[in-house]
Amino acid sequence: MDGRAQRYIGVAERRARLALRQRLAGQGRAGTPEDVAGSLVALHGTDPAAVYLAVGARLADPAKTAAETGRALYDDRSLVRMHGMRHTVFVFPTALTAVVHASTGLAVAARERAALLKDMAAAGAPDAAWLKEVEESALAALARRGQATAAELAQDEPRLREQFVYAAGKSYEGVHTVSTRLLKVLGVEGKVVRGRPLGSWTSSQFRWAVAPEHPGLDPAQAQAELLGLWLAACGPATEADLKWWTGWRVTEVRRALSAIGAQPVSLDEGTGYVTDGDVDEVAAPGEPWAALLPALDSTAMGWQQRDWYLAPELRPRLFDRSGNVGPTVWWNGRVVGGWAQRPDGEIVWRILDEEGVGREALTAIEKEAERLSGWVGTTRITPRFRTPLEKELAAGQDA
Template structure:
């Protein structure tokens, strides 16, 4: 017990939880992309390749990564790429879309639409009524097509091509097309989602598709459900972790914690929380494990406080200036280095934190690199947000 009477959960136990619940230990690997996404709640989708690399790192049979993930996203629609927490694109299990929309999307959507209308008014562009007409026409065209690029929709609704200036006189002034801003707003509002891209699984040229129908939920109830799911996977976590991951106000975080009856526990950095009944000890994985996780992986980006699995001395090499993590090498619950793919397809890696990384670890990391190279094949993957070590290794 901690000095304040709370059960203390140390670093070793947190790493054991991470190993199993994040499907990283060998015995915990999943059988399908849906299992991976369900276990993690959300996969970062800002960089399309991250989704596939994050899935592949956690599948028992990674050879089926691309085909199974594309089928889940674009045929079965059991996974959906949409805006979520912190106004970021994620891939969610389809059954979670209503929860995400109500818990995090509604407030952001209202701000985004108001900002678009305001920017158009400043530029002397048509008014909100005109925008609603274009929106209705574009959504009808998308429903007819099933999937479409912005350019294809603009052939059906030419007003989407119209442009307006924004931030006149500012250092960041520029020109937006109606389509780029409106489709973004419709995405946050839960009316459209990203569809199959033009090109391979690494392509950023997405088509758009109608969003799956879902019930409108009570925002407070949806927040409680989203926090319960995330805390089940990532607990224990501090209030600061929860606020950062969700993007909510601290009052919303506290209300959701109370709603699910979360239990307080002691952590190295202070008070943390787990879901009710989850404060007890957990078993260590059967064997030490290695993993090569992609940039923006949901485990590496899962908490605001990361010192328990990532030494502060490694951050300069592994993060870009905006705080995006690059490709990481893990050994038994902590980040020990980074990796990259070279132009010839070779997967190269480097240990930056050698403490505890002996021959067993080196052999396991090498095996993971070969495993990754085996299923990625001829595809070349460059992270969207490049970091110092990744650039150096890619050479």
């Protein structure tokens, strides 16, 4: 970061950058799921259906969304579902797995393993040496099988079925199975990843697979690389945005910004950052655009400070109590409403912010709803985290 004068980047230009770099404007739509993931860096993967819906919203031809996304995830393995920033499951390009693991996974993994051993010791369960034996046996079984559920692995390693009491005597006391906790730890450690689901692309029941091999990287270098990629896709962003998205300490964010030579710019929220050489003005897309994005979409959840694309008064209807965004309707770079699928399959939507939403916008939004309905077909989608507006629309309640 240097002493050059800061250029002001206003809301209109931020929305233009979002439209093109997030693959939402018609001229910027992608050809493959790999193109989408590469452009966004990470697709939220906590809700399995959201990955497919996010891809479909950004493909020039969405007709093969389900087949092509499944191919990328489970046949070619060019995309991988794994734990990443903020201890959240994302889908990343496979080439980024080493960067994600070194930049965000190592510290979380150490805490997760320590917590598991502590909980097992408190319950009088076997020690770390025993757990290591079970782990090695389970990984060997998984390598033999290729992909397997926890129950299938327990056929090869019965100790995975053993249980221990968690938080005995407390209000949240429960019983954990070794397989549940251990596979979670192995996932954060980058040793296993989620494989093909049981059922359709909306299923949240996954098999497990051995993680693709990747080299060990220096954490600071990995942080710089990840932040640079994300800033190229989502910049400008404030320090608060970067800290929130990565889940890192502010000192780590600042170190990474310095390492990539990020340039400061002036935003309505204060100082923001772009990658070196990305200060030139970006023109708006040639045509206005609409989009129907799914719950937990990476664009809607991309920044902590969201007033430039999401009016604060809309949030109570579009977010759940934990801060998870529901399905959103976009017009020219801002959220104007939400959508849902009813039990009969109909895609319905409602405008919450009517400013600037005229006949052209309504026609474009309806076209996007038809586009979504066309490739989803008979599949029924219920977001994992439901929001007030989504529940109203799905139930057929009037405004």
